[in-house]
Amino acid sequence: MNKLKISQVQFSASHIPSLNSIILIKNFNQALRFKPDLICTPECSNIITNDKNYLMSNAPYQNTCPVLKMAKDFAKKNKVYINLGSLLLKIKNKRKLVNRSFFIDNNGVIKKTYDKIHMFDVKINNEEEHKESSSFKAGNKITFAKIKNVKLGMTICYDLRFPILYRQLAKKDCSIIMVPAAFTRPTGKDHWEILNRSRAIENNVFIIATGMCGNHHMQRKTYGFSLLVDPWGKIVNSTKNKPSILNSTIDVLEVKKIRKKIPSLKYE
Numbered sequence: 001m002n003k004l005k006i007s008q009v010q011f012s013a014s015h016i017p018s019l020n021s022i023i024l025i026k027n028f029n030q031a032l033r034f035k036p037d038l039i040c041t042p043e044c045s046n047i048i049t050n051d052k053n054y055l056m057s058n059a060p061y062q063n064t065c066p067v068l069k070m071a072k073d074f075a076k077k078n079k080v081y082i083n084l085g086s087l088l089l090k091i092k093n094k095r096k097l098v099n100r101s102f103f104i105d106n107n108g109v110i111k112k113t114y115d116k117i118h119m120f121d122v123k124i125n126n127e128e129e130h131k132e133s134s135s136f137k138a139g140n141k142i143t144f145a146k147i148k149n150v151k152l153g154m155t156i157c158y159d160l161r162f163p164i165l166y167r168q169l170a171k172k173d174c175s176i177i178m179v180p181a182a183f184t185r186p187t188g189k190d191h192w193e194i195l196n197r198s199r200a201i202e203n204n205v206f207i208i209a210t211g212m213c214g215n216h217h218m219q220r221k222t223y224g225f226s227l228l229v230d231p232w233g234k235i236v237n238s239t240k241n242k243p244s245i246l247n248s249t250i251d252v253l254e255v256k257k258i259r260k261k262i263p264s265l266k267y268e
Contacts, residue, residue, distance in 0.1 A: 002253045003249055003250070003251055004037050004147065004150065004176075004250050004252060005037050005038075005247070005249050006036055006037065006039075006040065006208060006247070006248050006249075007034055007036040007038070007039045007040070007247050008039075008040045008246040009027045009028070009039060009040065009041050009210065010042065010210060010212070011023055011024065011041075011212070011214075011243045012213055012214025012216070012243055013045060013047070013214075014047075014048070014216070015048060015051075015054065015216065015217035015218075016058075017046045017047050017058075017060050017065060017066050018066045020045060020046050020066075020067050021046075021066040021067045024041065024045065024067060025070055027245060028071075028074050028078075030245055031245050031247070032078060032080070034245075034247040036080060036247065037080070037147060038080070038082070038083065039080055039081070039082045040082075040083045040085060040178060041210060042181060042210050042212035042222075042226075043099070043157045043180045043181050043182040043212060044085075044086060044088060044182045045067055045087060045212075046060065046065055046066075046068070046084075046088060046089075047087075048088075048216045049216065049218050049220060050216070051217065054217070055135065059088045059089055059097050061089060061091075061092065062089050062100075065087055065089060068084065068087060071084050072104055072109075074108075075105065075107070075108045076106075076107055076108025079106045079107075081104065081105055081106050081147055082103075083101065083103050083154075083178055083180070083208075084101065084104070085178070085180020086116065086156050086157075086180055088100075088136075091137070094137065096135060096136055096137040097135055097136050097137070098115050098116075098136060098137055099115065099116040099132070099136050099156060100113050100114065100115050100116075100139075101113065101114040101154050101156055103145035103152070103154065111146075112143055112144070112145040114139065114143035114155070114156070115139025115140075115141070116139055116158070117139045117140060117141075117142075117159060117165065118158045118159050119132040119133040119136060119138050119158070120132040120157065120158040124184060124186050124187060125186065128184060128186065142169065144172055144174050151172065152174060152175075152176040152177070152178055153166070153169030153170075153174035153176070153178065153205075154177075154178055155177060155178065156180055156181070157179070157180065160181070160195045160196065161195065163198075163199065163202060166199045170202075170205055170265055175205060175252050176207075176208060176250075177199065177203070177205050177206070177208070179196060179208065179209040179210070180209075180210050181209065181210070181212065181223075182211070182212035183222060184222070187223075188223025188224075188225060189223070192209075192211070192225060193225070193227065193235075196209045196227060197229050198233075200229040200232075200233050203231075203265065204231040204255055204259045204262065204265065206229065206250055206252075206255065207227075207228070209226060209227050209229070210226045210246075211223055211224045211226045213241045213242065214241075214243070224239070224241035225239065225240060225241060226238065226246050227239075227246075228246065230250070231255050231259075232254075232258055236250065
């Protein structure tokens, strides 16, 4: 399986998990026309808000999350792989949430989960400050999934600024790295494209960067501009900051070809 068909669902999530499940199933059904092997969604696919107290009260548990249940059922029914970019979830008997990515196979089985390693603790300007570590427990495991024999590295949003993680995934022979995100607008405008292209070039990998977009609960704003980058760093496909589905076909053999041309991974 050298060719892979990928649908990236860029949408504007609400603060209500059951509503996001409805929005996503509509998008998934629309994506099916392309007959994708893999459907990808952004970070915060089940709930997004600027209100920490609201989030702590209303984030679901993994076994009660309507978005996860819907995605598993959809994958099984339609024989498609799904990467739920991330779900914000409560953990039983724990004070903090997890920011967790799910890789679901075409039988509706969760094959891999990845908890975001790098916490988004930043002060962007006087209006915008984030302290993810106060609400979330950081992950500590590097994770990749597989479609047939193609390895796909799993990362989330702020991870993008930590090149060593991407190097480690490339060293594990990942041909594709997924970057679901809910990037802020100021950082997105200045950094999003160049960071994704840099990670692709450094590691000779395809980058599937699927962004959340729009205005959300309690003045949370996200950047959008999903893109797919090839191992040479060229943008294969991209969109703006409105809800949209990005459909792309990639040839995974490109990774081997470019790693032969520039074998930088061998020299470390």
